[in-house]
Amino acid sequence: MTVRQLPLPALVAACTRLGIPAVGLWREPVAEYGLAATAKLVRDAGLTVSSLCRGGFFTTAANLDDNRLAIDEAATLGTDTLVLVSGGLPPGSRDLTGARERIADALSELAPYAGERGVRLAIEPLHPMFAADRCVVSTLSQALDLAVRFPADLVGVVVDTYHVWWDDRAPAAVARAGAAGRIHAFQLADWTTPLPAGALTGRGQLGDGCIDLRTWRRRVEATGWSGFIEVELFNDGLWERDGLEVLSETTSRFRERVL
Amino acid sequence: MTVRQLPLPALVAACTRLGIPAVGLWREPVAEYGLAATAKLVRDAGLTVSSLCRGGFFTTAANLDDNRLAIDEAATLGTDTLVLVSGGLPPGSRDLTGARERIADALSELAPYAGERGVRLAIEPLHPMFAADRCVVSTLSQALDLAVRFPADLVGVVVDTYHVWWDDRAPAAVARAGAAGRIHAFQLADWTTPLPAGALTGRGQLGDGCIDLRTWRRRVEATGWSGFIEVELFNDGLWERDGLEVLSETTSRFRERVL
Numbered sequence: 027m028t029v030r031q032l033p034l035p036a037l038v039a040a041c042t043r044l045g046i047p048a049v050g051l052w053r054e055p056v057a058e059y060g061l062a063a064t065a066k067l068v069r070d071a072g073l074t075v076s077s078l079c080r081g082g083f084f085t086t087a088a089n090l091d092d093n094r095l096a097i098d099e100a101a102t103l104g105t106d107t108l109v110l111v112s113g114g115l116p117p118g119s120r121d122l123t124g125a126r127e128r129i130a131d132a133l134s135e136l137a138p139y140a141g142e143r144g145v146r147l148a149i150e151p152l153h154p155m156f157a158a159d160r161c162v163v164s165t166l167s168q169a170l171d172l173a174v175r176f177p178a179d180l181v182g183v184v185v186d187t188y189h190v191w192w193d194d195r196a197p198a199a200v201a202r203a204g205a206a207g208r209i210h211a212f213q214l215a216d217w218t219t220p221l222p223a224g225a226l227t228g229r230g231q232l233g234d235g236c237i238d239l240r241t242w243r244r245r246v247e248a249t250g251w252s253g254f255i256e257v258e259l260f261n262d263g264l265w266e267r268d269g270l271e272v273l274s275e276t277t278s279r280f281r282e283r284v285l
Numbered sequence: 286m287t288v289r290q291l292p293l294p295a296l297v298a299a300c301t302r303l304g305i306p307a308v309g310l311w312r313e314p315v316a317e318y319g320l321a322a323t324a325k326l327v328r329d330a331g332l333t334v335s336s337l338c339r340g341g342f343f344t345t346a347a348n349l350d351d352n353r354l355a356i357d358e359a360a361t362l363g364t365d366t367l368v369l370v371s372g373g374l375p376p377g378s379r380d381l382t383g384a385r386e387r388i389a390d391a392l393s394e395l396a397p398y399a400g401e402r403g404v405r406l407a408i409e410p411l412h413p414m415f416a417a418d419r420c421v422v423s424t425l426s427q428a429l430d431l432a433v434r435f436p437a438d439l440v441g442v443v444v445d446t447y448h449v450w451w452d453d454r455a456p457a458a459v460a461r462a463g464a465a466g467r468i469h470a471f472q473l474a475d476w477t478t479p480l481p482a483g484a485l486t487g488r489g490q491l492g493d494g495c496i497d498l499r500t501w502r503r504r505v506e507a508t509g510w511s512g513f514i515e516v517e518l519f520n521d522g523l524w525e526r527d528g529l530e531v532l533s534e535t536t537s538r539f540r541e542r543v544l
Contacts, residue, residue, distance in 0.1 A: 120497040122451070155414040157451035158495045159478045164451050192381070192416035192423050219418045223482040236417045238379040 027052055027079070028259040028276060032269035034059045038071045040270055044277050048074035048254040050213075051103065053096060065103050075105035076254040077148065077211050084132035085113035085125040085162060093136050101143040107210050108140065109148050109184055114159040125162045130172055137180040148210035149173055150184035153192075155225050166190050166199035173208050182210035185246055186258065188229050191217055191237040197245055204249020212246050213256045214239055214284065227262045232279035239284050255284070286311055286338070287518040287535060291528035293318045297330045299529055303536050307333035307513040309472075310362065312355060324362050334364035335513040336407065336470050343391035344372035344384040344421060352395050360402040366469050367399065368407050368443055373418040384421045389431055396439040407469035408432055409443035412451075414484050425449050425458035432467050441469035444505055445517065447488050450476055450496045456504055463508020471505050472515045473498055473543065486521045491538035498543050514543070 027050075029037060034055060041049055049068070056064045056078075068075055081096040083089050093110075100108045112129045119125065133147065140147050151169040152161035163169050169183040183203050190196040203209050216235030222228045232239060243255065257276055264272050286309075288296060293314060300308055308327070315323045315337075327334055340355040342348050352369075359367045371388045378384065392406065399406050410428040411420035422428050428442040442462050449455040462468050475494030481487045491498060502514065516535055523531050 115495050120495050122453075126453075153413065154451040155412065155480065155484070158476055165453075168453060192413040194381075194385075194424075194427060217417055220483040221414065221480065224479040225414070225484060236374050236379050 028257055028261075028264065029269040029273050030055070031265055032273070034064060034067060036269070037273075038067055038073055040273050041073055042071050044274060046073075046273075046277065048076040048256075050077045050079060050109075050211075050256045050258065051075055051105075052079045053099060056099065056103070061099055061102055069104065074254065075103045076256055077107040077109050078103060078105050079109040079258075080111050080150075081108050081136075081147070082110035082161075083113035084129045086116050090132060090135055093132070094139055097136065097140045097143055097145050100145045106144060107146050107148050109150050109211055111150055111152065112161045112163045114157065114162060122157070122162055126168070126172075129163065130175060133172065133176060133181055137176045141177075141180045146179060146210045147181045148184045149181065150186060150211075151189055153189045155221075165193055166196045166203065170199055170203050170206075170208065173203075174206070178207045182208035184211040184213060185209055185242075186213040186215065187237050187239060187242045188213075188215035188217060188258075191242070200245050201249055204246065204251050209246060209249065209251045209253070211256060212251065212253060213258045214242075214280075215257070215259050222262065227260045227265075229259045229261050231259060231261065231264060232257065232276065233283040243284050255280075287516055287520075287523065288528040288532050289314070290524055291532070293323060293326060295528070296532075297326050297332055299532050300332055301330050303533060305332075305532075305536065307335040307515075309336045309338060309368075309470075309515045309517065310334055310364075311338045312358060315358065315362070320358055320361055328363065333513065334362045335515055336366040336368050337362055337364050338368040338517075339370050339409075340367050340395075340406070341369035341420075342372035343388045345375050349391060349394055352391070353398055356395065356399045356402055356404050359404045365403060366405050366407050368409050368470055370409055370411065371420045371422045373416065373421060381416070381421055385427070385431075388422065389434060392431065392435060392440055396435045400436075400439045405438060405469045406440045407443045408440065409445060409470075410448055412448045414480075424452055425455045425462065429458055429462050429465075429467065432462075433465070437466045441467035443470040443472060444468055444501075445472040445474065446496050446498060446501045447472075447474035447476060447517075450501070459504050460508055463505065463510050468505060468508065468510045468512070470515060471510065471512060472517045473501075473539075474516070474518050481521065486519045486524075488518045488520050490518060490520065490523060491516065491535065492542040502543050514539075
């Protein structure tokens with residue numbers, strides 16, 4: 027999504043050239059290029075699909091069929107992780123607690139199905155500014171409290187610096203999640219201000235904002251975690267630029283600011 | 286601030302007419318109208334000043350002198366509460382923990398000064414989307430953890446529904462704060478989406494959003510708290526309308542949605 031302006035073949039070629047070993051994919055461009063064609067494309071390039079984004083949206087509709095489809099797609103793409111964005115409040119609802127319970131219900135249905143296909147579900151807490159319209163799971167602790175109702179190889183969490191950086195309780199939650207083997211994805215974006223209208227597309231390039239990214243990487247790795255680190259930037263400015271240039275810049279920033 | 290388009294005399298007259306017993310004032314319009322003149326205006330109208338907004342901004346500058354001035358102003362206006370917005374990260378800083386510690390340092394200096402003048406300091410946690418640029422205190426629990434280092438009659442917290450509604454731990458923090466006599470202000474605004482650019486001026490009119498305001502009132506009052514309830518809306522749309530109409534609408538909404 028960081029370079030959504032790049033068609034998949036160009037993205038895969040650029041990853042190979044830049045030495046990027048893995049890529050997180052989103053369902054929409056995969057569907058557009060074709061699921062089987064995408065699976066072949068990444069396989070032929072020797073590229074790992076670190077995760078598929080996204081299932082979820084459990085709170086506003088009975089999306090179980092579509093989530094089963096997303097699990098199948100993840101399996102076909104050869105990734106072991108499906109990222110879940112849980113969904114916001116149903117229209118007109120003011121019942122946050124109820125919405126959060128519906129997520130647990132949906133996970134109960136989906137976790138066994140995912141497990142049979144070798145796919146782990148990763149609950150992503152989104153920044154509290156998205157609680158109403160995108161995701162009622164707002165903290166890493168909440169996500170983890172949901173995840174621990176299920177086996178660790180079936181349900182875990184996503185640690186995304188953009189969503190959790192402000193939370194003084196997040197470091198302890200990272201330690202708890204890591205110790206339990208429940209960090210199923212680790213994503214980076216920086217926090218910059220002012221936020222754009224709608225707040226969705228303001229995620230900062232690594233190093234442009236106020237998150238201590240290196241400390242977050244060390245914090246996650248200190249739990250024994252050793253997976254791929256994804257960079258997920260929703261940023262109007264980056265999307266308007268040349269995608270290869272943005273990808274190259276992002277790898278440089280990653281080396282300078284994260285490693 | 287909800288009707289900042291109203292000059293202070295018009296605001297005070299409208300409060301009297303609408304049966305509003307108390308008003309929260311901001312320092313800027315008070316300074317513009319004159320501190321002594323404002324104190325006389327509200328006193329003559331029999332109106333209570335529920336709080337003065339705001340001191341704080343401890344993290345980016347040594348604002349102690351200005352905060353002492355704010356305490357003096359509060360005392361002159363006859364209010365017992367000065368609301369504190371703590372400040373964001375200093376420019377270029379990525380040290381959230383350090384910024385939070387500086388707030389405690391400033392409170393140590395200011396609390397005795399405020400106590401001698403009969404003014405309580407009220408730490409307002411702001412929504413995490415403001416952590417970088419306005420307030421590194423992002424949850425009620427954090428605010429309370431800071432407050433409890435000082436006597437309850439000197440330092441407490443603000444419960445503002447707009448800032449804490451998403452937080453599953455906020456209800457427990459309300460109970461803890463109330464039991465300790467540390468709820469020094471209670472403010473209402475509703476959460477509406479999409480957020481406007483900059484996120485600051487999108488606070489919804491009561492009932493327009495997804496916060497269960499009545500439940501929050503009951504939750505606060507269940508602790509034994511019985512103070513004035515302030516409605517604090519930063520809203521471009523409301524500011525563009527006739528102030529008397531907005532104030533009247535707000536009192537109606539308060540009766541329908543809060544009481």
